[in-house]
Amino acid sequence: xxxxxxxxxxxxxxxxxxxxxxxxxxxxxxxxxxxxxxxxxxxxxxxxxxxxxxxxxxxxxxxxxxxxxxxxxxxxxxxxxxxxxxxxxxxxxxxxxxxxxxxxxxxxxxxxxxxxxxxxxxxxxxxxxxxxxxxxxxxxxxxxxxxxxxxxxxxxxxxxxxxxxxxxxxxxxxxxxxxxxxxxxxxxxxxxxxxxxxxxxxxxxxxxxxxxxxxxxxxxxxxxxxxxxxxxxxxxxxxxx
Amino acid sequence: xxxxxxxxxxxxxxxxxxxxxxxxxxxxxxxxxxxxxxxxxxxxxxxxxxxxxxxxxxxxxxxxxxxxxxxxxxxxxxxxxxxxxxxxxxxxxxxxxxxxxxxxxxxxxxxxxxxxxxxxxxxxxxxxxxxxxxxxxxxxxxxxxxxxxxxxxxxxxxxxxxxxxxxxxxxxxxxxxxxxxxxxxxxxxxxxxxxxxxxxxxxxxxxxxxxxxxxxxxxxxxxxxxxxxxxxxxxxxxxxxxxxxxxxxxxxxxxxxxxxxxxxxxxxxxxxxxxxxxxxxxxxxx
Numbered sequence: 202x203x204x205x206x207x208x209x210x211x212x213x214x215x216x217x218x219x220x221x222x223x224x225x226x227x228x229x230x231x232x233x234x235x236x237x238x239x240x241x242x243x244x245x246x247x248x249x250x251x252x253x254x255x256x257x258x259x260x261x262x263x264x265x266x267x268x269x270x271x272x273x274x275x276x277x278x279x280x281x282x283x284x285x286x287x288x289x290x291x292x293x294x295x296x297x298x299x300x301x302x303x304x305x306x307x308x309x310x311x312x313x314x315x316x317x318x319x320x321x322x323x324x325x326x327x328x329x330x331x332x333x334x335x336x337x338x339x340x341x342x343x344x345x346x347x348x349x350x351x352x353x354x355x356x357x358x359x360x361x362x363x364x365x366x367x368x369x370x371x372x373x374x375x376x377x378x379x380x381x382x383x384x385x386x387x388x389x390x391x392x393x394x395x396x397x398x399x400x401x402x403x404x405x406x407x408x409x410x411x412x413x414x415x416x417x418x419x420x421x422x423x424x425x426x427x428x429x430x431x432x433x434x435x436x437x438x439x440x441x442x
Numbered sequence: 443x444x445x446x447x448x449x450x451x452x453x454x455x456x457x458x459x460x461x462x463x464x465x466x467x468x469x470x471x472x473x474x475x476x477x478x479x480x481x482x483x484x485x486x487x488x489x490x491x492x493x494x495x496x497x498x499x500x501x502x503x504x505x506x507x508x509x510x511x512x513x514x515x516x517x518x519x520x521x522x523x524x525x526x527x528x529x530x531x532x533x534x535x536x537x538x539x540x541x542x543x544x545x546x547x548x549x550x551x552x553x554x555x556x557x558x559x560x561x562x563x564x565x566x567x568x569x570x571x572x573x574x575x576x577x578x579x580x581x582x583x584x585x586x587x588x589x590x591x592x593x594x595x596x597x598x599x600x601x602x603x604x605x606x607x608x609x610x611x612x613x614x615x616x617x618x619x620x621x622x623x624x625x626x627x628x629x630x631x632x633x634x635x636x637x638x639x640x641x642x643x644x645x646x647x648x649x650x651x652x653x654x655x656x657x658x659x660x661x662x663x664x665x666x667x668x669x670x671x672x673x674x675x676x677x678x679x680x681x682x683x684x685x686x687x688x689x690x691x692x693x694x695x696x697x698x699x700x701x702x703x704x705x706x707x708x709x710x711x712x713x714x715x716x717x718x719x720x721x722x723x724x725x726x727x728x
Contacts, residue, residue: 222561223569231669233677238669240679242464264572268659276659279529279557280536280564354672358684361673377675406556 223262224410225282226252230267232353232374234434235288235399238267247434248286251305254426255401258417271332271351274298277402283410284403288371290335290396300405302414304398305427307441311336312372313390314379315360323390326366329356335395336369360386373435447679459680468666472696475652475663478584482648485588490595497600508596515593524654527586528579532565539563576660583658591648598640603629605636634715642708646701667693 228236230244239245244265256263266282277285277299290308291301313328315321328345330337331353340347348365350356357378359365368375372392379386403411421427421442428440444450444458459465496508515523536559537551544560551558561567566574606629614624655662671686 223567225568231672233675237677238464239677240462240464242462242467246677262569266572266575267661272659279533280559283568352668352672354668358673358686361684377677378673381675381681404556404558406553406558 223264224256224284225264225266226256227266227268227273227277227282227285227287228252229270229273229287231270232288232371233377234373235371236286247306247430248288250430250434251421251427252284252286254421254430255305255414255417258420259413261413269351270334270353274333274402277404280404283407284401284414286401288374288399289402291398291400292335292396294338295402298405299402300407300411301400301402302411303418304400305418305421306399306431308394308396308398310372310392310394311339311369312375312388312392313367313369314357314375314386315367315389316363317384317387319366321366321389323367323369327364329359329365329368330370331356334370336371339393339395340369373438376436455680459682462680464670467661468663468670471661471663471666474580474655474660477580478587478652478655479648481584482587482591483645485584486591486595486644486648489588489592490599493592493596494599494603497596498603512593512596512600515590516597520590520651521654521657523590524583524586524657527589528582528658531582531585532578533557535565536563539565579658579660583655583660586658587648587651591644591651594644594647595641598644599633599637602633602637602640606632631715632719635712635719638708638712638715642704642712645704645708649697649700649704663693663696 228244228248230236230238232246234247236244236246236248244267249265252263252265255261268276268282270287273285273287273289274295276282285299288306289295291304295301313321313323315323322345324344326345327348328340328343329348329350330340332349332351337347337349348359350359353370353374356365356368356370357375360368367389372388375388379388401414403414418427425442427442431438431440443454444461447455447458450458493508493511496504497512499505499508536557540547540551540559540563543562547560549558566578610628610632611624614628619627653662653664656664667689668686671684671689673684674681
């Protein structure tokens, strides 16, 4: 027993003299087309492609890590991974806690989705949004009753089940759901543009990584590869870069 | 056969769907639940015994420690402990490693909200493979589980040790046995009959607490059921509506069968340890 304990202590406190710079990329894996877990069980989506390309340009060795959305900032800050790449809009509130790179995706419209024919009113009824998103902040200030959920999937399920009158989320996320609902779900109300675009989140103390990523993003914007990825994942959308 | 899912129909589609690599990860996560139970149960028993014996110790500080351990954890919701212990332990280990490996860095470790240790102090290292991160998370979770349920086990065992009739111990003393012999030959074997109902209860609670692993960021069966069950659009090879109900139903059946099997095992165990204990036989008969 004692020997096992000592061996364990050595393993915990003495390992790893040789290490390379590995960057751990934290994402949610539940927000297609930005990021999701495909049927192979791997992280896939727009941000997977962007992230892999950025790492290739910046010559970083990258590993992908899944983390729930509601703890994604605390776990970055405590060092479980080194970046957040999860469709996170750059906002001043978040900027106080973490740092953002330059945006790799423009500020995109958010939209309301509701059951067709239910006549939902997005300024009064119950509106679902994912917790700690810019959309949930917007709903809270819109006069509607905010119903928050931990995952994007639960917000749309709440509309189908009638628990919420509408859901407010990135239009790109809702688009396929509306398209494939056979007319059951529709967009209602007005689209709103929120935030200052989507960037990677890094620790405030991690200026070096931020610099490397910004340089790589600039290269991708210049050579058109970022626009190509935006077009690939967002139904031919024309990238602004 | 499963190469183009859009052409499949009916049972073939379902078969291919249920055998995707993603589903295989779901099936593998059932093993995580068993692993937690198999590792946690013995550690819990060891901590339980240590706690119970500490509470009976003649040495005051040790007795105080035993009482504080059992009563403090009983008074705190488990969830708080499960959230607190892994974070605290993780930071403690990294703090110590930081002090050992990077003594030259004198910057404060807490910079605002950031917990900053040098690269070499990370546990596990940033460059470690993903399984190492998983194993570390699993270890922290098991430690948190063991500390909490160890306190409950300590209470149960403490009560059971007290419940053994005094005249049994006095008789042993009259036979001239030493205290150690009394404990091993008389006290401990008879204690089990009193402890087993409580311990079986604890085992059931432990089984039912395993979904809390989900809270600790471990990809257990609840995580996968939620992930797989959610509605899928055509970004996925196997689009389907919201099927969470069916996945959770499967978990329900799994847990019910697990607790049912445990019940049967504990019943036969109880029968075995009560053999020849006439006093207890009356107690259970009445």
